[in-house]
Amino acid sequence: MNKTPNPKAWLFVIPVVVLVAFNALIPLMTVVNYSVQETFGDNVFFWEGMKWFEEVLRSERFHESFLRQIAFTGMILVIEIPLGIAIALAMPRKGPWVSVCLVLMALPLLIPWNVVGAMWNIFALPDIGLLGRMINGLGIDYNFTQQPVSAWSTTVLMDVWHWTSLVVLLSYAGLSAIPDAYYQAAKIDGANAWAVFRFIQLPKMKRVLTIAILLRFMDSFMIYTEPFVLTGGGPGNTTTFLSIDLVKIALGQFDLGPAAAMSLIYFLIVLLVSWIFYTLMMRGEEN
């Protein structure tokens, strides 16, 4: 759409800028402030320069939780995106069942995150949980509170349960926007199901899929409440993702300097990846 140049449009944006800046800039400045200082209590601070940043970037603990986070986010994207597309393709296009499917599928998205964690906890416990009983009944030794592999697979399964529907809803919206004429043309050309998917459906879903990948990347990279309630980061540190580690350092041990430095590094990583993605997508849209 052609946009009219209008400097006064800033007036419309001011309330949003003020509210978001208040919530974003002041806390961000606080974090920056802590990240370059040392304190021994009593609100007395000493300048430390880049010390905390170097410490965090060199620490084994940060590397480990960072790698864990990458592995988790990677697995989430690899599972949820194709699964979401497949389910969206299988969903009915018309009729009364569409609403039923949409409402039931969206349900997990609206459950408070700690309830999701608690729900999966009692669902997966080997003694009282349905899932735990079922897996053990199949002859597999499963106890997510003690075995790292079980804890990991439970956390991933929980996230798949929680968020795949978002990918489904987005892909479904993209699919519904394709006019029938496209399918008729494909039929005349004798295209098979794979060709229809590859050359009609996938390109038309490109935009919503980008949004889905971006949202899933950001949210899974920042995940805190669900794994914290489910496993508490354990057994040991095996499911301690970046946010859990950060809260442990900041609120558990009250090491403000390292926690602040880690916060900034963390935020910058999310920002950088999202920016690269955003730029690539914008370039794709211009072509």
Next chain:
Amino acid sequence: MNNYKWLVTTLYILFLMLPIYWLLNMSFKTTNEILGTFSLWPQDFTFDNYKKILTDPTWYNGYINSITYVVINTVISVTVALPAAYAFSRYRFLGDKHLFFWLFTNRMAPPAVFALPFFQLYSAMGLFDTHIAVALAHCLFNIPLAVWILEGFMSSVPKELDETAYLDGYSFWRFFLKIFVPTIAAGIGVAAFFCFMYSWVELLLAKTLTSVAAKPIAATMTRTASTAGYELGLLAAAGTLTIIPGAFVIYFVRNYIAKGFALGRV
């Protein structure tokens, strides 16, 4: 081919419903039964867990608190996002693209990063443990989202609508409120839905910013569970009740949810 499609959808929905069923099942059992016997449905059906929650103020106040700050947040977010989204969709102005991206970066800020500074900021302003504090804090990620969704909807409305209204002698605000807002009512519904959803499910900030007077239900659950030695039946009933408001909202906007994100633009 069609049967196979039905199977995929049905299996997926079954997978989604299983943990919810398990929660529901437990909410009708006594804690003793949960720990003592394993059964697929309640043997000793009881409403006691629900009765306790609906009669004990420390429990039901949690729901009132959550709904209060969620509604305040939704109203603030959508109200300020409306004119901003209009500006982004209709006008070009200094730094518009950068501003749009900056807004969006706040959606990327991990709440864990902001928990402690938020606590200090709102304590310093004397807003700690109030509904408005949580509502304002949630604006951090909800306003960018609302602007993003609304901008998408507004851009799909042809500009001729605005121009015709001005020719007919409408002032800007009269046009905006009488014609434009009703035109994008669906978009406002979707934006409100997503604001409601993200504010309702978020806990880390809500918990950090409250202690007693504005404590959200989700936080009430964790506290009671740990002090009373895991009253699982009660916990399950409280969890089940947190699903209901979301289910209601989703039912009302079911036809617009999918459209909302499709029209939105990053």
